[in-house]
Amino acid sequence: MENDPLTIGGHEFTSRLFTGTGKFADDRRIADMLAASGSQLITVALRRIDLGGKSHNILDFIPKTVTLLPNTSGARTAAEAVRIARIAREAGCGPFIKIEVITDTKYLMPDNYETLAATETLAREGFVVLPYVLPDLPLAKRLEDAGAAAVMPLGAPIGSNRGLETAPLIALLIENCRVPVVVDAGIGRPSHAAAAMEMGADAVLVNTAIATAEDPVAMGRAFSLAVEAGRMAYLAKMAEESRTARASSPLTGFLDRIEDIV
Amino acid sequence: MSFIDIVEKYQHFDFEGFFGQVTDRDVVCAVAKEKMEPLDFLALLSPTAAGHLEPMAQKALRLTVQYFGRTIQLFIPLYISNYCSNQCLYCGFNRTHAIERKTLTLAEIECEAQAIASTGMQHLLLLTGESWEATPMDYLEAAVRLLKRYFASVSIEIFPLDETDYRQLKAAGVDGLTLYQETYDRSVYRQVHLSGRKADYRYRLDAPERGARAGFRAVNIGPLVGLGEKRREVFMCGLHARYLDDRFLETEIGLSLPRINPAEGGFQPAHPADDRTFVQFMLALRLFMPRSGLTVSTRERAGFRDRLIHLGVTRLSAGSCTGVGGYARPAERKTAQFEISDQRSVAQVAQAIAAQGYQPVYKDWDLIA
Amino acid sequence: MIRVTINGKTESVGAGTIEQLVHDKGLRPEALVVEHNFTIVKQPQWSRIRLSEGDTLELLSFVGGG
Numbered sequence: 272m273e274n275d276p277l278t279i280g281g282h283e284f285t286s287r288l289f290t291g292t293g294k295f296a297d298d299r300r301i302a303d304m305l306a307a308s309g310s311q312l313i314t315v316a317l318r319r320i321d322l323g324g325k326s327h328n329i330l331d332f333i334p335k336t337v338t339l340l341p342n343t344s345g346a347r348t349a350a351e352a353v354r355i356a357r358i359a360r361e362a363g364c365g366p367f368i369k370i371e372v373i374t375d376t377k378y379l380m381p382d383n384y385e386t387l388a389a390t391e392t393l394a395r396e397g398f399v400v401l402p403y404v405l406p407d408l409p410l411a412k413r414l415e416d417a418g419a420a421a422v423m424p425l426g427a428p429i430g431s432n433r434g435l436e437t438a439p440l441i442a443l444l445i446e447n448c449r450v451p452v453v454v455d456a457g458i459g460r461p462s463h464a465a466a467a468m469e470m471g472a473d474a475v476l477v478n479t480a481i482a483t484a485e486d487p488v489a490m491g492r493a494f495s496l497a498v499e500a501g502r503m504a505y506l507a508k509m510a511e512e513s514r515t516a517r518a519s520s521p522l523t524g525f526l527d528r529i530e531d532i533v
Numbered sequence: 534m535s536f537i538d539i540v541e542k543y544q545h546f547d548f549e550g551f552f553g554q555v556t557d558r559d560v561v562c563a564v565a566k567e568k569m570e571p572l573d574f575l576a577l578l579s580p581t582a583a584g585h586l587e588p589m590a591q592k593a594l595r596l597t598v599q600y601f602g603r604t605i606q607l608f609i610p611l612y613i614s615n616y617c618s619n620q621c622l623y624c625g626f627n628r629t630h631a632i633e634r635k636t637l638t639l640a641e642i643e644c645e646a647q648a649i650a651s652t653g654m655q656h657l658l659l660l661t662g663e664s665w666e667a668t669p670m671d672y673l674e675a676a677v678r679l680l681k682r683y684f685a686s687v688s689i690e691i692f693p694l695d696e697t698d699y700r701q702l703k704a705a706g707v708d709g710l711t712l713y714q715e716t717y718d719r720s721v722y723r724q725v726h727l728s729g730r731k732a733d734y735r736y737r738l739d740a741p742e743r744g745a746r747a748g749f750r751a752v753n754i755g756p757l758v759g760l761g762e763k764r765r766e767v768f769m770c771g772l773h774a775r776y777l778d779d780r781f782l783e784t785e786i787g788l789s790l791p792r793i794n795p796a797e798g799g800f801q802p803a804h805p806a807d808d809r810t811f812v813q814f815m816l817a818l819r820l821f822m823p824r825s826g827l828t829v830s831t832r833e834r835a836g837f838r839d840r841l842i843h844l845g846v847t848r849l850s851a852g853s854c855t856g857v858g859g860y861a862r863p864a865e866r867k868t869a870q871f872e873i874s875d876q877r878s879v880a881q882v883a884q885a886i887a888a889q890g891y892q893p894v895y896k897d898w899d900l901i902a
Numbered sequence: 903m904i905r906v907t908i909n910g911k912t913e914s915v916g917a918g919t920i921e922q923l924v925h926d927k928g929l930r931p932e933a934l935v936v937e938h939n940f941t942i943v944k945q946p947q948w949s950r951i952r953l954s955e956g957d958t959l960e961l962l963s964f965v966g967g968g
Contacts, residue, residue: 291968293966295966301966315967316965316967319910320933328964329965330964331933446568456968478968520590521587522587522594523590523844525840526586526808529837532836533835
């Protein structure tokens with residue numbers, strides 16, 4: 272929506288759907304997906320090249336107008352995440368960085384402590400830091416204080432497509448954070464994305480659900496519509512259930528004879 | 534960032550224009566909301582919302598019981614000095630008033646503490662005028678250390694301090710800070726605070742934030758209702774509470790709406806709020822800040838306070854004396870800061886609370902040093 | 903020949919510049935990020951840095967990731 276931009280780290284986004292480049296069957300579909308979804312920010316990862324194989328450059332499939340969000344995947348400590356972030360910036364990826372520090376290989380849960388430490392360092396170095404975290408309010412406030420440009424709580428484990436399992440905790444972040452809240456990971460269907468936006472999330476980041484759909488281009492478009500619908504509903508301030516008061520005034524009726532009250 | 538930014542944001546807001554456009558539907562919608570935005574809150578402060586007090590009260594009661602249960606926390610103020618270098622038009626301690634001035638010695642404070650403790654009160658609010666000569670930091674610290682021997686909780690309602698001073702008092706045992714801005718309207722602020730350190734609006738405005746940063750467990754704020762345009766004042770105070778609440782998760786933010794009572798000097802408030810409007814304001818605050826404590830002092834009369842128990846209030850003072858040294862020696866009650874309306878004893882107030890179906894709480898917590 | 907560590911593996915390469923190494927390995931320069939002894943070397947500098955015995959090189963590129 273044109274009049275409702277999202278600002279992160281001084282950059283304005285008119286699309287609140289962030290996407291990722293992982294798991295595409297054919298990376299050439301990424302450009303089409305971006306065009307169809309209107310997504311203006313996409314994640315990439317940094318890896319050692321395979322010296323035997325042929326290297327291809329994922330950046331070839333991303334239009335220059337789309338903001339790159341390199342992630343620190345592979346990092347197991349804050350120090351490793353910091354190193355990857357610096358490399359990504361030196362490589363010309365811009366100031367954005369998604370901090371993703373994962374020590375648990377079973378559920379791929381982010382390590383909130385290492386993530387906070389990396390955020391502190393990188394924010395000081397001028398990065399636009401988007402930490403990927405478990406939705407924990409005191410942590411989110413610390414990330415804010417450390418200079419995070421947004422917080423990215425997970426809805427469900429990475430790639431699980433299970434939706435907003437952490438919704439009540441994310442709601443606390445939305446209610447209390449000054450920086451944008453971007454729901455990352457777990458969003459498996461457009462309706463999940465719409466629900467996150469209805470709740471008041473500032474954006475959602477969707478990778479697996481788009482990349483692994485049979486038609487990732489059409490799915491990108493579907494997510495974009497869902498995000499827009501959810502955002503519109505949030506802004507339109509859904510009518511909430513209202514309790515009708517009883518005709519009598521048991522609590523405030525005394526005000527009609529207030530002179531008698533000493 | 535300071536709350537001053539938000540004060541400035543609303544400096545030229547057209548409050549009258551906004552109130553003129555608030556419809557009944559706007560009020561109904563605002564009441565129904567789970568999380569109210571600032572303008573929803575303002576709608577509840579509008580004259581239009583005066584016609585919706587019962588549904589507001591129903592929800593306020595539901596929220597209050599949800600977050601606080603049916604309990605009322607009791608506290609008692611202790612004035613240890615009425616020396617003051619300020620000249621606040623509405624205050625009995627105004628330095629130009631020819632009242633008897635007194636600062637209690639530590640021995641006298643101990644007598645007061647004993648008299649108060651015998652009523653069962655465990656939460657004490659320590660008050661002074663503003664005088665760095667009469668009540669310097671080392672005196673305040675010693676007073677707090679002494680009082681901590683008698684009370685579970687000692688809060689302060691004294692002149693604003695630097696963060697380091699707050700830390701020092703926290704270390705001495707203070708766990709709560711009450712500091713009323715009096716008025717958020719800067720021009721009114723200038724008009725009623727003629728001289729003294731208190732004339733510094735900004736230093737006072739930022740003090741609750743300094744207190745929160747210093748680590749006080751509770752910070753209580755409010756306007757002195759009657760000084761500035763009342764709806765605007767309550768609005769800014771609500772925003773101030775939310776500002777603090779958003780930034781200091783570890784601090785309980787409390788609110789109070791003290792109404793001007795006659796004090797020495799016969800000050801006439803320019804914007805008095807009648808009881809109905811006062812109730813509307815309390816309800817609006819409860820709906821806007823569902824988890825914040827709401828305090829009502831003995832400035833309000835007994836029968837009215839009893840009714841307010843069902844309308845969002847969570848803390849009441851009781852058995853209060855606003856003169857210096859008046860607990861141990863009732864003859865000292867003549868030099869009050871303001872006039873007390875609810876003259877009941879602690880036991881009587883506790884009884885009244887119980888009669889309303891609520892539990893009076895003398896001791897909500899105890900800081901283990 | 904000198905011995906250097908590339909992406910964690912020690913191997914023998916011809917003594918020369920980073921640029922020559924990239925060429926010898928048949929790597930596409932535009933897709934490549936080079937870290938030489940823990941310092942990023944931008945592409946214009948590749949021809950100016952000569953490899954020495956015991957150097958550590960990380961050759962990285964951007965890949966798909968979420």
